[in-house]
Amino acid sequence: MRCVSMFLVILLLTIQVIPAKTLSPFDFHINGSDLILTRNDYFSFVNPDGLVVKTDTGFTANTSLLSDIVIPLSSCPTKVIVNGYQAFGSEPITLTEITPFVLISEYLPVARNLSIQLLPNMNNRTIRLNWTLNTNGGILCPHKILAFSETDDKRCEYETQHNYYEFDLLELNKTYKLGVAVRSLQNNSYNFENFVNYSTYQIPKMICPGPQSLLVVDGLQVKHLPKTMAHVVSWNGLSSQFRKCFSHYVMIQHEKRNGTTYLQMIRSIWHLNNIIYDIHEGSTYEYGVRVIYRNKIYAEVSQLVSISAVSVRSKECPCEFEEQRNRKWKLTLTLVHEDQNNTSTDLEYVILKSLTDVEIQNRTFELTIHDRKVVMREV
Structure with a gap:
């Protein structure tokens, strides 16, 4: 019997021609x-x-x-x-x-344009998830398409050959991630997912915004206080829909001084009358605000607002404050409900007394609460 030797040659082939290897036929x-x-x-x-x-x-x-x-x-x-x-x-x-072929992500389709469709005559436990596949018009490597539903404690996957999947018998009072995964048949590390949030709560439950529905604050305003060399920054607060998801705001300050830009980031939990001191004479400033949500995602920075510092020697300052001196101030106390199990309580505002600028200057007051009544006395 004629014997033939075995030759094993491993080559890596790219789009260039690979030269012949010794002992390879x-x-x-x-x-x-x-x-x-x-x-x-x-x-x-x-x-x-x-x-x-x-x-x-x-x-x-x-x-x-x-x-x-x-x-x-x-x-x-x-x-x-x-x-x-x-x-x-x-x-x-x-x-x-x-091994003539190197697998890359561009050789697999990408699921996009996910949308949820409620089926007729069905409750919100049975829905259809639709999507489109972007194939890039080139090489399409072997893969499988998996629709999936995911909660905090469970994930289910369903193989499909269509651009949709109908989820039935979703559990009530749950928040789901419903999505589609494209997985390579050659390398499991190539697994691309996209999803949307969906809730089966009978009374709609707040779903914290995902990457596709981030809110950017608007109405940003910056006022300059020349006497104290400070800025007062305010913007429109979040709607009630997102309050349970809210964590805090971050004010972003760009100061341009002598050809150099300085960056300061300031945390705040309130959107009105945030006072920033240490404003330098002659510097110009830009402010922006970013919302940080509890699920550690954040929105893009709002449109930047520019403001120039006013000189402390400006002739307009004394006139401006002379007008303010004759105005009355309202001393307001804010009562906040601190029960963590009940975050829906609105803020209560109590107007204590109207005082003129002269009356409150260099005076200290003590506030005491007795049986839901606020007592104010001078110390």
């Missing part, structure tokens, strides 16, 4: 969208009676000894094995094993 190159295996002079020493070509993605072909071996790159072969066999009795032997 084939040369490899790419022609358009195909991988071509061409026999070289060494093939005559191997001298098999037939060839079988297999790839790790299921491509199989029996080929003659005379023609080139053609493998479509669209099959995304990360491993190609060419077996030679004898006509009578001998076991197939591996003539060549190569």
